[in-house]
Each structure stands twice: as C-alpha cells, then as structure tokens.
Amino acid sequence: MMLSTWWTWMIAAMVLAVLEVFLPAQVLLGFAIGAAGVGLGLLIGIPGLAGSLPALALAFAVMSLIGWFILRRVLGVYKGQVKVWESDVNED
Secondary structure (H helix, E strand, O other): OHHHOHHHHHHHHHHHHHHHHHOOOOHHHHHHHHHHHHHHHHHHOOOOOOOOHHHHHHHHHHHHHHHHHHHHHHHOOOOOOOOOOOOOHHHO
C-alpha cells in the first residue's frame, strides 16, 4: 500500500510546510506536523499504523489537531486579529 510508506508522509509534510509559506494561516503547518508525525510513526514501526488506512487517517487527524493546538498556544493570536467593538455607531 502506497500510503503506508513513511517517505510518502514525509514528502507530504514538506509540501504542506512549503504551501504554508504561500498561504500563511497556520492551518497547513498543523497538517504538516500531522503528516510528519505519521511518517515518523511509520518509520519507527508503531503497530497498527502500517496495515490500516482508517488508522492512518485517524493518526493524521489527531496529530494534526495536536500540532495546531500547540502552534496556537505558542504563536497565539496576532494583535489586531480580533476586533472588539466598544461603542455602537448608532449611539452618537
């Protein structure tokens, strides 16, 4: 099965990381972390990953979500990203 080779996941991680440069939203970087995690898991031989496409998809989703949460915690929210309105335009 082609999807169960570790180098396929590592190439996908690199492609997603490069795409993050062109589309900076921290979303693709989370997916890149997930793909790299699955690739490392396949490389070290975590049992149950290599033979099952649903297990690969679940591992990718969980690792991507964890990677996204870590990025969100480390990088945080940019100043000015969230706008809080203090007054209403119609009040004056």
